[in-house]
Amino acid sequence: MGKPTGFLEYTRKQVKYKPAIERIKDFHEFHEMQSEEVQKEQAARCMDCGVPFCQSGTVFQGMVSGCPLGNLIPEWNDFLYHNMVEQAFYRLKKTNNFPEFTSRVCPAPCEYACTCSLNGEAVTIKENERSITEKAYALGLAKARPPILRTGKKIAVVGSGPAGLTVADRLNQKGHSVTVFEREDRAGGLLMYGIPNMKLEKKIVEEKIKVLEEEGILFAYDSEVGKNIKAKQLKEEFAAIVLACGASEPRDISVKGREGKGIHFAVDYLKSATKSLLDPSLAKETIFSAQNKRVLVIGGGDTGNDCIGTAIRQGAKSVLQLEIMPELPEQRRKNNPWPEWAKIKKTDYGQEEAAAVFGEDPRVYETTVKEFLLNEKGEVKKAILAKVGQAPLFPLIEGSEREIDVDMVLIAAGFSGTQSAIAKAFDLTLDQRNNIPTQLNRFQTEQKNIFACGDTRRGQSLVVWAIREGREAAEEVHQALLNMH
Ligand SMILES: Cc1cc2nc3c(=O)[nH]c(=O)nc-3n(C[C@H](O)[C@H](O)[C@H](O)COP(=O)(O)OP(=O)(O)OC[C@H]3O[C@@H](n4cnc5c(N)ncnc54)[C@H](O)[C@@H]3O)c2cc1C
């Protein structure tokens, strides 16, 4: 423990962000680093508890509490306090392949499990992780470290999201020769074409890919396995194949007028927004811009929030976000105690920005769309909203309907699993949740030497889980390769 009395002396200093009204002027990250002094104080708040719940991804009431990666949080907090950046970074890297991503986008389940948050405010664990990572980058500690020996074994990874990148990184470091096949024109999966630039600058993803390339990983872009790259070809050429292709099948809504022009899936919209930033020469008509539009976002989750932040930056005229569930309380309920994941109301950056620009929180709860009304050109112009009753059926409440004007609708209602084409290509049967099934607590699929990990195996989840899955899958593949003749 850096300073035994730290948690008594210092209070939690919140992460600093640019004011909402300023940051919406561009698509850059708006996080501001704390001063050296504050970083040290915040690290000093860690008590190095006897049982650090923060670092154990343990399941309570069906939800994980603490860091799914088992990050050695008290240890690196101590190093940060003593300004031992190199030690802190290597301790962090020991369990986390990509702290440059998690320290930006992780919802930090570790902080809900921090002992300080039992009676007060949690240690700023995610911010401390970011301080270590930024300092390490500045010191040149994150440069390429290619493996010294090569085993001669070749592995194909399908998909370059955080799960695929982790598998590739781990297996490459063990000396195997890894090729990552990606159907898009850039690597990163949802890190690149899902999470918006203001949350994770794309140059951070691109820099990391460059390091992985320097370490020997090959990336094949515009390579859709099952389409222009045949499964048979991979099976012949590679000793093992890891499917890390995400759970990108979007969940649709079935209402009258759904076919209207201007109604898009959230990820298609977010991808188009990122592409337009990365390739400004793209034809205007290929981009779904929210400029001057009245935007309706269906889905109250993080993806919906990302749509709001993006639409505001594009100059939307108004935004409204529908959430089918009731509003959550501001504080933990009695039946949701520490160290469980806290089921409380969170106001994310996009919602904060909408309130700053339009004067009110964009969310309406226990509400859904009953119908879209289209004009003579087939463009969406109005939506009929209705209040709903309780889960799981959410019946429409008669007489609660109201009509609103809309020009753009973004469906952020979640995902229904892996796209069936990839399963078909490898002769795999998807499970009831449309995930690729593997053996219990393992990554081997029903086909020999074909493994699966990340969202494609566990369903839509988080970056931190994709990294954990990638780490464990890599270990299993490595063991399988050792037993191969
Ligand atoms: C809009 C949005 C915002 C999110 N924000 C956050 C956040 O802030 N924090 C967080 O922790 N999580 C967030 N998530 C969830 C997180 O991004 C995912 O859980 C994570 O990216 C899953 O990683 P993955 O590697 O399993 O899959 P993905 O990231 O989906 O990557 C799969 C990759 O496989 C490729 N692929 C698929 N099929 C093929 C094929 N046949 N051939 C070749 N390539 C193929 C895809 O193109 C893609 O690049 C967000 C998700 C969305 C949709």
Ligand code: SF4
């Ligand atoms: S990866 Fe996420 S859960 Fe783990 S220590 Fe970092 S912020 Fe916390």
